[in-house]
Amino acid sequence: xxxxxxxxxxxxxxxxxxxxxxxxxxxxxxxxxxxxxxxxxxxxxxxxxxxxxxxxxxxxxxxxxxxxxxxxxxxxxxxxxxxxxxxxxxxxxxxxxxxxxxxxxxxxxxxxxxxxxxxxxxxxxxxxxxxxxxxxxxxxxxxxxxxx
Amino acid sequence: xxxxxxxxxxxxxxxxxxxxxxxxxxxxxxxxxxxxxxxxxxxxxxxxxxxxxxxxxxxxxxxxxxxxxxxxxxxxxxxxxxxxxxxxxxxxxxxxxxxxxxxxxxxxxxxxxxxxxxxxxxxxxxxxxxxxxxxxxxxxxxxxxxxx
DNA sequence: CCGATTTCAGTTAAACTGAGATAA
DNA sequence: CTTATCTCAGTTGAACTGAAATCG
Numbered sequence: 001x002x003x004x005x006x007x008x009x010x011x012x013x014x015x016x017x018x019x020x021x022x023x024x025x026x027x028x029x030x031x032x033x034x035x036x037x038x039x040x041x042x043x044x045x046x047x048x049x050x051x052x053x054x055x056x057x058x059x060x061x062x063x064x065x066x067x068x069x070x071x072x073x074x075x076x077x078x079x080x081x082x083x084x085x086x087x088x089x090x091x092x093x094x095x096x097x098x099x100x101x102x103x104x105x106x107x108x109x110x111x112x113x114x115x116x117x118x119x120x121x122x123x124x125x126x127x128x129x130x131x132x133x134x135x136x137x138x139x140x141x142x143x144x145x146x147x148x
Numbered sequence: 149x150x151x152x153x154x155x156x157x158x159x160x161x162x163x164x165x166x167x168x169x170x171x172x173x174x175x176x177x178x179x180x181x182x183x184x185x186x187x188x189x190x191x192x193x194x195x196x197x198x199x200x201x202x203x204x205x206x207x208x209x210x211x212x213x214x215x216x217x218x219x220x221x222x223x224x225x226x227x228x229x230x231x232x233x234x235x236x237x238x239x240x241x242x243x244x245x246x247x248x249x250x251x252x253x254x255x256x257x258x259x260x261x262x263x264x265x266x267x268x269x270x271x272x273x274x275x276x277x278x279x280x281x282x283x284x285x286x287x288x289x290x291x292x293x294x295x296x
Numbered sequence: 297c298c299g300a301t302t303t304c305a306g307t308t309a310a311a312c313t314g315a316g317a318t319a320a
Numbered sequence: 321c322t323t324a325t326c327t328c329a330g331t332t333g334a335a336c337t338g339a340a341a342t343c344g
Contacts, residue, residue, distance in 0.1 A: 012265055012277075013171055015284045017190070020168035021211060022288050023161060026295040039310075042165070056325055063169060068311055070327065092319050092325050117160055119294045120287045129160075132283045135276060136163045139268045140170050146267045147174040187334075204301055216335055218303065240301050240343045 023120070030112040034105050035079070041113075043072055044081060044098065044106045052095045054087075081105060171268070178260040182253050183227070189261075191220050192229060192246065192254045200243045202235075229253060 028038045036044070046058065053061075059069035073096065076082040081102035084094035098106065121129060176186040184192070194206065201209075207217035221244065224230040229250035232242035246254065269277060 010281075011193075011261070012269070012281060012284075013175065013261065014190075015281060015288070016164075016168055016171055019284050019288045019291075020164055022291045023164055026291050027161065029295050037309085042162075045159075054325075055327095064310085065312065066326070067313085067328090071310075074327095090320065090325085094326075113159070113161065116291075116294070120290050121160075122290050123286060124283055128279065128283060131276065132280065133158075133160060133163060135272055135280050136160075136167050137158075138271060140163070140167045142268050142270050143167075143170045143174050143264075146264070147177050148170065185333085202301075203303095212334085213336065214302070215304090215337085219334075222303095238301085238343070240341095242302075 026116055026120075027113060030116050031109045034108055034112075036105065036109060039072060040076060040081075041106075041109050043069075043076065044102060045110070047082060047096050048098055048103070048106055051097045054093045054095060055084075056093075058096065076102070174264055174268075175261060178264050179257045182256055182260075184253065184257060187220060188224060188229075189254075189257050191217075191224065192250060193258070195230065195244050196246055196251070196254055199245050202241045202243060203232075204241075206244065224250070 024038050027041065031038065031041045043058075043062070046061065047053065055070055055073060056066050058073075059066040062069060073082060073084070077084060080099055083097055083099050085097065087093040087095055124132070172186050175189065179186065179189045191206075191210070194209065195201065203218055203221060204214045206221075207214040210217060221230060221232070225232060228247055231245055231247050233245065235241040235243055272280070
């Protein structure tokens, strides 16, 4: 939300919220032509990065309940982008992995998101980008320590 | 969402989303004892900063539809934190302002959020904070230019 | 008549809680 | 017996679209 467009007058929390909102929308626009929502893209990209997670593990990483994640995964499975396979060790646990189609679609998404991030970072130098990432990581860690 | 905790391996979009999610939750915890949600606090603080906005103007600033904002405002009005007064120029437009109670509650919220932001920024120097704010503002502007 | 605002009504996506069945 | 997982079911909050009435 935007009480003003002056950098200094705005609370940092606002600025973060506005950025996230704008970024989510932009990602949504970027992946919509490939039939995905922002949340679906995010989920696919986590599963691709860390295959063989269970639904419960994935939910913990995404900070949502298993039921919420399950609903998301059901949709992705229905669309043929993701598969769940019974664990050999534990027949109740379902390991997640992308289908070939899922990999193909995600690859095309990642290319678009790469472009989007490049556009977002236009005019910000590499050294500054590193400082930015570190600051964001530190703020997140600080918040978890104090309240979460 | 957290594919990894390494700063460099994480996509910046993830990092921003995680920070926003964590921050929203922390704000929610901070203002809950005063009977507000994160969205209510945000709305009140915009109205306080820019009084006499109409519902439609406020909605545009918050990037939501007038109907969505109206629902939020109705709740705040019902709780006695906010009032709507007919414009002298245009009897259909309702100007927004906080009630005395709204001001009191918001004041106590702001104090808590001030503390929260201080904790969030712990270990980040003033010069770095300024660079951070500027980078966030620039990224938001860049995204709007490229996608909407 | 036109454009903007407010508001009633229904819908959707994505989280939540609760409860139940099953496996290690 | 305990604990974790998956899943069915219902609920909630906050966005959305559609449509109507009113004012300048």
